[in-house]
Amino acid sequence: MKKENTNSKNEFHSNRSFYIPKRIIVALLTSFGLLVSTFIQTNFAITNSLILNPHDSKDILIDDNDQLATKTTKVNWTSVELGYLNSIFYLGYLLAHIPSGFLVHKLSAI
Numbered sequence: 001m002k003k004e005n006t007n008s009k010n011e012f013h014s015n016r017s018f019y020i021p022k023r024i025i026v027a028l029l030t031s032f033g034l035l036v037s038t039f040i041q042t043n044f045a046i047t048n049s050l051i052l053n054p055h056d057s058k059d060i061l062i063d064d065n066d067q068l069a070t071k072t073t074k075v076n077w078t079s080v081e082l083g084y085l086n087s088i089f090y091l092g093y094l095l096a097h098i099p100s101g102f103l104v105h106k107l108s109a110i
Helices: 002-015 022-052 079-106
Strands: 058-062 068-072
Touching: 022 079
Parallel strands: none
Antiparallel strands: 058 068
């Protein structure tokens, strides 16, 4: 019975013209996830600096005549409120990465 399963596995892989191992797929998806996470972190930091200095930032709007129009944004947040926002963001980041690292260590393929 085992020989038949092994043969059927080999036949399955030989019938495929292009085979990508699962560990390569997992590595690519993990890399993509970390890339997206880094982009979110970067955008979050840029947004914080623009909220603290509203005179330096402008929204770019396009009106009906396809002309660029600028409008200054004003958000009345203090640095303390942004500190709370940063704390919550990085606390969520920490709560997501610590358990996932533990699970990867426990459930690794090695």
